[in-house]
Structures are given as structure tokens and as C-alpha cells.
Amino acid sequence: EVQLVESGGGLVQPGGSLRLSCAASGFTFRHYWMHWVRQAPAKGLEWVSRLNGEGSSTSYADSVKGRFTISRDNAKNTLYLQMNSLRGEDTAVYYCALVGLATGVSAFDIWGQGTMVTVSS
Amino acid sequence: QSALTQPASVSGSPGQPITISCAGISSDVGSFNLVSWYQQYPGKAPKLMIYEGSKRPSGVSNRFSGSKSGNTASLIISGLQAEDEADYYCCSYVGRGVFGGGTKLTVL
Numbered sequence: 001e002v003q004l005v006e007s008g009g010g011l012v013q014p015g016g017s018l019r020l021s022c023a024a025s026g027f028t029f030r031h032y033w034m035h036w037v038r039q040a041p042a043k044g045l046e047w048v049s050r051l052n053g054e055g056s057s058t059s060y061a062d063s064v065k066g067r068f069t070i071s072r073d074n075a076k077n078t079l080y081l082q083m084n085s086l087r088g089e090d091t092a093v094y095y096c097a098l099v100g101l102a103t104g105v106s107a108f109d110i111w112g113q114g115t116m117v118t119v120s121s
Numbered sequence: 122q123s124a125l126t127q128p129a130s131v132s133g134s135p136g137q138p139i140t141i142s143c144a145g146i147s148s149d150v151g152s153f154n155l156v157s158w159y160q161q162y163p164g165k166a167p168k169l170m171i172y173e174g175s176k177r178p179s180g181v182s183n184r185f186s187g188s189k190s191g192n193t194a195s196l197i198i199s200g201l202q203a204e205d206e207a208d209y210y211c212c213s214y215v216g217r218g219v220f221g222g223g224t225k226l227t228v229l
Contacts, residue, residue, distance in 0.1 A: 037218065044124075045159070045167065045210050047218035059217050095166055099214070102179070106214045107157035107172035114166055 002026035002110050004096050009115030016086050016119070022079040022096030022112055030054070030074040033099045035108065036081050038092035038117075048094070049081065064090075086119045093117075125211050125221035132227040133201045141224045143194040143211030155215060156194045158187060161208045161223075170209075171196060203228050 008020040022034070036048040049060045049070040058070055069082040079096050093116050097108040126144040133139040143156070156174045159167035169178050174194060175187040184205075186197045198205055206228045211221040 035218065037220075044223040045212075045218075045220040047220065050217060061217075103157075103169065103172040103176070106155045107169055108159070108167070108212070108214075108218065109169055109178070111166040111168070 002098075002101065004098065004110055004112035006094065006096055006112045006115035009094065009117045011118045011120065012086055013121050014087060014119055017082070017084045018086065018117060020081040020083065020094055020096075020115055020117070022081075024077045024079065024098075027098075027101060029072075029077040032101065033105075034070075034072065034079045035097045035099060036070060036079075037095045037097050037108070037111075038090075039095070039114075040089070040092040043092075046092075050099075051079070083117070086117075088119050091117060091119045125213060125219060127209075127211060127221035127224045129222070130225045130227065132229055134229045135201055135203065137201050138197060138199045139201055139226065141196045141198075141209050141211075141226070143196070143221050145192055145194070145213060145219075155213050156187070156189070157212045157214065158185075158196045159210045159212065161210065163208075167210065198226075201228055 003025045005023045012018050030053050035050040038046050038048050051070045055072050067085045071080045093114040095114045096112045098110040101109040103109050154173045158171040160170050161167045170185050171187040184199045188195050209224045213219045
């Protein structure tokens with residue numbers, strides 16, 4: 001069974017840091033681009049970042065550029081999101097998502113269950 | 122890229138068809154085969170319902186379909202059922218995702 005399981009969320013003060021993890025199973029992790037998408041409370045979905053299978057090509061939303069870093073460990077089948085200089089507006093459920101498993105290369109096939117990040121003093 | 126524009130809410134009675142629109146600019150929705158649609162229940166992760174504008178993943182009901190007119194994509198749900206009540210998001214994927222603001226579907 002294809003599965004993505006996020007962890008690492010929690011309560012952090014403004015200006016603080018947090019690292020999210022996304023453990024993948026059921027597919028050949030290193031072959032696929034992986035993404036982070038977030039959803040603030042009672043708000044819509046916002047794309048955050050993406051990383052290619054090799055870990056050599058990244059892209060970020062303007063709202064997180066320079067503060068967040070996406071990475072992966074293909075030996076551990078795990079995707080990461082290092083979040084620094086956190087702000088209140090970063091409060092959201094963070095989902096990892098997979099593109100291209102069974103539906104071409106233009107849709108998020110599989111989503112994790114999400115991990116909640118709360119930035120507050 | 123700007124977010125795609127969806128109506129905040131739509132409603133319909135069981136058995137009726139409904140349409141949710143997703144308006145964008147030519148560089149995103151205009152590339153119809155890059156448009157996807159997601160269903161999300163409260164407190165749950167999104168689920169892919171339509172990809173490449175009009176294709177359904179395995180396991181998704183054939184009551185769900187996608188279409189396009191100009192720079193507006195649409196999700197059509199035929200034969201509305203109570204279980205269809207959820208939030209729906211369109212997305213244009215060009216290496217990164219650009220999402221619509223979401224539409225809350227209410228089944229009357």
C-alpha cells in the first residue's frame with residue numbers, strides 16, 4: 001500500500017524552527033518528485049515546495065523562500081521540510097504529496113494525513 | 122502565478138447535477154491538461170478526483186467529470202449524493218501547484 005506519513009509538527013514560538021518529516025512506503029521513493037502543501041485553519045490549500053527525485057532541483061513559494069528548506073533521504077525513504085524564522089502566518093496543517101505515481105505528472109496522486117504546525121507565543 | 126478563482130459555495134439537491142468553475146489565466150487553466158480537482162472532507166487530507174482536466178483516477182465514481190471552456194475549467198458532479206458534500210479545490214500544476222480558493226458543496 002502506498003503511504004505517506006508526516007510527523008514533526010507542534011507548537012513553536014515566532015522566530016523559531018521546526019523540521020517536518022514525511023515517511024514514504026509502498027513505492028520507489030527516489031523516482032518521484034515530492035511536494036509540501038499547507039492549509040491554514042479554515043483556509044484553502046497553498047503549495048509550499050517541491051523536490052525532484054534526486055534531490056537536486058528545488059522550488060519554493062514566495063511566502064517561504066529563504067526560510068524553508070526541502071530535502072530528502074532516499075536511503076530512508078523520507079522527505080523533510082526545515083522551517084526557520086517561523087511566523088504566525090505559517091500556522092497550518094502541512095501535507096506531503098506525491099506527483100505522478102499513477103496519473104501522469106500533473107496531479108498530486110497521494111497525500112499524507114498532515115501534521116499541524118502552530119506558531120504562537 | 123495568481124490563485125485560481127472558484128465560487129465560495131455551491132449547493133444542489135440529491136440527484137441533481139452541479140458544476141464548480143475554476144477561472145484562471147491562459148498560462149494555467151489554459152493548459153487544460155494540467156488541471157486537477159481535489160475533494161476534501163473536514164479534518165481529512167485532499168483526495169484526487171480529476172487529473173489532466175478530465176481523467177478520473179481508478180476508484181473515483183464516474184459521476185465526477187471535468188471540462189473546459191476558454192480559461193475556465195469545470196468539475197461536474199452528476200446525480201448528486203449526500204456523500205459528495207465536501208470542499209473541492211482545482212489546481213493547475215506547472216512544476217508547482219497553483220490552487221483555487223476552494224468551493225464548499227452543500228447537498229440540500
